[in-house]
Amino acid sequence: MKPSIPKGTRDFSPTEVAKRNYIFEVITQAFENFGFQPIETPAFENSKTLMGKYGEEGDRLIFKILNSGDYLNKVDEHILKAKNSKGLTSKISEKALRYDLTVPFARYVVQHQNDITFPFKRYQIQPVWRADRPQKGRFREFYQCDADVVGSKSLVQEIEFIQLYDTVFTKLGLADTVIKINNRKILSGIATVIGAQDKLTAFTVALDKLDKIGKEGVIKEMLGKGISESAIKKLGPLFGLQGSNDEKLYQLKELLRDSDEGIQGVDELQFVLENVTKLGLQSSNVQLDVTLARGLNYYTGAIFEVQTDKVAIGAIGGGGRYDDLTGIFGLKGLGGIGISFGLDRIYLVLEELNLFQTVTLPKPTVVFLNFDKEYELIQLKAIKTLRENNVKCELYPDVAKNNKQQKKQWKYVSNRNIAYVVSKVTNNEMFTLKNMNTGEQQQCTADELLKTVQNL
RNA sequence: GUGGUUGUAGCUCAGCUGGUUAGAGCGCCGGAUUGUGGUUCCGGAGGUCGCCGGUUCGAACCCGGUCUUCCACCCCA
16 A cells, blocks of 8 residues: 555654744743643534534534444434435534634633633644645644633733734744734724625625735625625725825724724724834734735624735734624623634745744764674763763664674764764773764763763 | 646656657665765666556557645635
């Protein structure tokens, strides 16, 4: 059998793992620095926890897990005969792989509400699975790095999360990241003002595509979704929105003066943007973008999306505020806000921009060649001391029985780019230490060996 | 889910309009040279040409299906 892995999944080799871990570390440190605590949830949930939470499209993309045992045996004859996948799925599959981290988190909060002190700030870094068709920056198994605060309605959180984004991307060396921000209340207000509130979702989805399909495309899609021509005419000023964040806010206030909700959205944004400006950002830019909609319907206030103009890959992060995330699981009125980092896409961006230079593959500093069984114990003793002093080292496992095998050991250290090699040992515990970069060799005691190697 | 694209030795790729034993570089193995590796030279192994079926006297090259890759749409990190 030819070995293979499922579509949209990947193996990660040592260098890739090192690079991924580096990103994980930067994000984790930032999360903890901002006061978040880690949780983890199972890779799979009960289907009813996930199904119906991400829209019809989402349901299709959820990986379902077949029941154990003879799962068809218990299904009614007429359901089998109907050959209706949707109807059958719920009978033969009661578990499903996690689709994102937000819904499992909502479930977690409700389930553990008595043990949680609110506001609860949690972070979670785990893989999620989607039965999507893979393409660049899109996989069927990928990691999300989420940070959320539940139980607080304070707009300070919006400011904090923008700072958090800025911190992480600055540390990763990814400069000029664009943090796009918008507010659902503004979108809702606009829909009201133009008299299309009943079509809010269709309206926002179409508007979201402005930079992709242009004004004409958006209008065409809106017409197709049943939004009237007169309503679209009123959107004129929206398409022409330009200038600084402040100028946009001013124009929006004009446009939305008949909508209390819309005005509230503008005020919220203004508060956030003002304070972000006062605090300052290290390397990112915040950009007010009224066309930013994001698909997830549970957002009710601020919405974020992070992009880099240096690599064409879509969003590398996103998030927003939700008023009632836990309501679906029976805990009403608990609001929150959260953001997510797309690890795999960030990886691709850093790789393309050559920003992994500081990441080194973990490997031994010293390798002891194994030419003589008689000296193995002396070498292991020296190795033990080195390790106790945090020097990475190892003994080549097999004893070389001939010249050929010795050569193989030299090749091993060459190929792995090992800095120091101990090639000879004497009875009085003197080691021959070779610096592989300079080619210099010296005789030394175990103590001297440690000192030389520690200076690296 | 829709449309397109890709698939040849471990890796990166050649292979002219279908025609005799499918090639290269790197890697691997063996040998020579080299102070103990990274150099150079010589030799060798390794491929059901993604898989299944079809057209043909004959297919890696044509057709169909399927899987995989990448891309666009949908949607999204």
